[in-house]
Amino acid sequence: MTNVGVVKSVEGNMAKVFVGAGHGCCESCQPVSCDIDTTRGVETEAVNPVHAKVGQKVRIDMKALTFLKGALVMYVLPIVALLTGAVLGGAYLPAYFRGASPDVLSAVGGFFLFLISLLTARLYSRNMEKKTEDKPVIESIIEE
Numbered sequence: 001m002t003n004v005g006v007v008k009s010v011e012g013n014m015a016k017v018f019v020g021a022g023h024g025c026c027e028s029c030q031p032v033s034c035d036i037d038t039t040r041g042v043e044t045e046a047v048n049p050v051h052a053k054v055g056q057k058v059r060i061d062m063k064a065l066t067f068l069k070g071a072l073v074m075y076v077l078p079i080v081a082l083l084t085g086a087v088l089g090g091a092y093l094p095a096y097f098r099g100a101s102p103d104v105l106s107a108v109g110g111f112f113l114f115l116i117s118l119l120t121a122r123l124y125s126r127n128m129e130k131k132t133e134d135k136p137v138i139e140s141i142i143e144e
Helices: 064-095 103-130
Strands: 001-009 013-021 041-047 058-059 139-142
Touching: 001 041, 013 058, 041 139, 064 103
Parallel strands: none
Antiparallel strands: 001 013, 001 058, 013 041, 058 139
């Protein structure tokens, strides 16, 4: 997954790169056509093996597997946890709370597992931030 961004700061072999929202650049695009929207986007930390300097436009690459793992943990896991918690809460909690409505217990079970999944996603995200092999890599500097 290749995008184009602008280096905002450099610290050691890492660089903070602002990647504008919108389409990413591909191998066949012309560097001139890779305009970066500076009003919307995200700042990411990337490995800087090409020694890019602040202000330079760069092409960064992120492993597709890393992107998919992150998307699964951040989006799919909470949805699955919510649904699983609702089903399990409706099936098992009425035996422990006899006076409560099964619908309420289902909602409580779903909400509880949803919160657990958000905490899990947060811990996973912090763990991924520490790993250099999961970070995007600056492939090249785009000359203008």
